[in-house]
Amino acid sequence: MTTSSDPASKRRRPLRARGKFQRRLAGTLALGLALVTAGAMYAVFAPQPQEAQAEADPALLQEGEQIYNNTCITCHGANLEGVEDRGPSLIGIGEASVYFQTSTGRMPMVRQEAQAPEKPPQLDPDEVEAVSAYVHEHGGGPEMPEESGTDLQGDDPARGGELFRTNCTSCHHFTGRGGGMSSGKYGPQLDGLDEETIYSAMASGPQNMPKFSDRQLTPEEKKDIVAYVQSVTDGNNSPGGNPLGGYGPMPEGLIAWIVGIGGLVAITMWIGARR
Template sequence: MCKSRREFTRSGGSSRPSRTRRQAAGVVRMIIALILAGGAYTLFTPAAQAQEEPRLSAAAAEGEALFEVGCITCHGRSAGGVEGRGPSLINVGGASVEFQVGTGRMPLARQEAQAQRKPQLYTDEQVRQLAAYIDSLGVGPVVPDNVKAMVDDANLARGGELFRVNCSQCHAFGGGGGALSSGKYAPSLYPASDRIIYAAMLSGPQNMPVFGDSTLTPEQKADVIAYIQQVIQSDHDPGGFNLGRYGPSTEGLAVFLVGIVALVFASLWIAGKS
């Protein structure tokens, strides 16, 4: 009896330390495994993934700073729009910004039927930066960087045909613009640059329809721009006084006022002489 009790005490006393050692060894092994796993992840993970990528490009970041100073009052934070002041610019695209800001229509002076062209408030570089920021907020049309090269290689004859079919109804055959309904109008094309015209065709400002790439290909857009710049915007008037280049309306009025009146007076003079 005493012997078995001593053996039990001896065996029980030796089992407790061994169990504690096994638990401690398990904890140590787990810590070592975690350290090794963390080291392996750090070693084999690419540096590009470990570093956080910049949210915006350099141009877009500059555009965001400009937006927060000059545009946030009407268009809200992150260009989400403000009710009664300005619409959301999400998914508008950089082309709309280049047209509206590049022609001075924005910032808007006052609410009226149509935004009027004004002296440009931002430089061309700042306009591009604002366009880059708005373009980063969604998916929208963007003016390509090689517009000038495309226009230099354009087909003038085809551009004239496309202009007469798609543009002359509103902008007139001479590009002088014309009146539309509800106090709106088609503006003159004389001061428009190649990028501004391209941006207008992509974004369709105010009453102008959108001429996407499925309607007019980029090459056809370049043809139209070349025709506007090399034919309409030039000062060549081989027929004499251009009468404002408003098309047949002014020409017909001039013929009636000058020609018919001259014929009437000539008839009266001949009748008096006879």
């Protein structure tokens, strides 16, 4: 019978303790290696921060502050924090949102309702630029592109059409006719919009529209969508004749049914009358 005073038992105890220590050390080293690997992968694959925006003209910011105090402060607060039951915070919306809302006349709003309708703008282009710069300087957010006009139209409107049908048709229809939504909301028509308005809407996500960041739609893809929209709105893409409002197969099928079936009924009645 072996007792606790057995020399062999005493030798096994240090061996077990040493094995336990080695296992703990191996686990700690494995955890440290995993953390170092994860950190290295994040440093390699994480998106790089955007370059700092160039400092805005102080005179432009001062003008924008004056315009903001005259037209926006009642609903959005002195520090862009928003006012309860009047208007949301403007922190983080960026100059793209301010440009879209003010250049289309949606802001200032006449009254609180489900959706701000487009109306004649209350600010001229210089005032829009100034108040956009002021809000962006103090709140940050999506920026407007450096290009303007036709330079915002991409080189591949066909790809733009595919992206538009995937991301936009549920609200705007596939030719930009717009359509009704629930609770008094709607997708507006896209006729007559300039390139800056279309691009800024995608970048800022106004009202019920989702915001498409550069990770969801790259600037090049946004420009292709702009090119597609400009090619199919304002009656620019009707190779088959009368577009019937541009709403696609529904009115076309209705007209075919009315004309076709109506014509058959009329012919049948004419044949019966002759007999």
